[in-house]
């Protein structure tokens with residue numbers, strides 16, 4: 413591992429489920445501190461790609477390095493630096509958020525004092541502090557999502573990967589989550605998220621990758637995407653729809 417390594421480097425990544433090839437040779441480099449949005453239609457291969465990055469799926473071929481650590485050669489070291497928030501996070505419903513965070517911190521081997529202070533900070537930041545001793549089973553979807561996000565952040569990961577983190581959240585909770593992510597990004601955390609909400613990608617992320625049929629169709633900042641595709645002033649939604657429908661030529 414070196415300090416100059418990209419936060420994430422993917423080379424020639426492929427994944428087949430039986431006969432079906434879901435990811436067809438993706439190359440992607442994300443630099444430390446970048447906030448990256450992965451967009452694509454349903455079934456494009458976003459979740460499959462990210463699950464390979466976090467070590468939940470084994471690639472059919474290709475390489476993935478997290479801060480210079482090959483995630484197949486040294487999966488534990490790669491995972492230590494990474495957090496994964498799936499689209500349907502699993503919480504232990506019988507635990508309170510505080511117990512859940514203590515439990516997750518314990519899995520990472522974080523000492524009790526550090527865990528308690530991080531849990532306190534995260535629960536306060538996400539406005540869950542007053543519910544810290546209530547069981548998660550009575551929580552709304554948004555509260556559960558926030559507790560799961562706190563769990564993902566408890567080991568202070570350098571790379572945070574979130575699959576559809578804002579789906580199904582009301583406006584107030586979505587704002588809290590977006591603000592926390594923007595804050596983490598400003599503090600230097602590398603963040604990758606998938607979303608179908610174009611406004612989120614447009615406002616929150618630095619760089620966008622569009623995946624379709626298991627391949628990276630286009631990549632860049634919004635300004636770069638507009639320029640590359642000759643669509644001055646176009647919204648991300650317009651660009652996205654033109655690219656995936658083939659009206660704009662991918663570059």
Ligand SMILES: Nc1ncnc2c1ncn2[C@@H]1O[C@H](COP(=O)(O)OP(=O)(O)OP(=O)(O)O)[C@@H](O)[C@H]1O
Nearest residue numbers: 429432433434452453454455456457458459460461
């Ligand atoms: N466990 C699995 N077994 C077989 N096929 C799968 C499996 N998981 C995903 N697929 C298929 O692989 C392709 C890519 O799926 P994936 O979930 O990665 O897409 P996605 O871009 O995340 O989609 P969405 O936006 O709908 O979440 C799809 O055709 C999907 O049906």
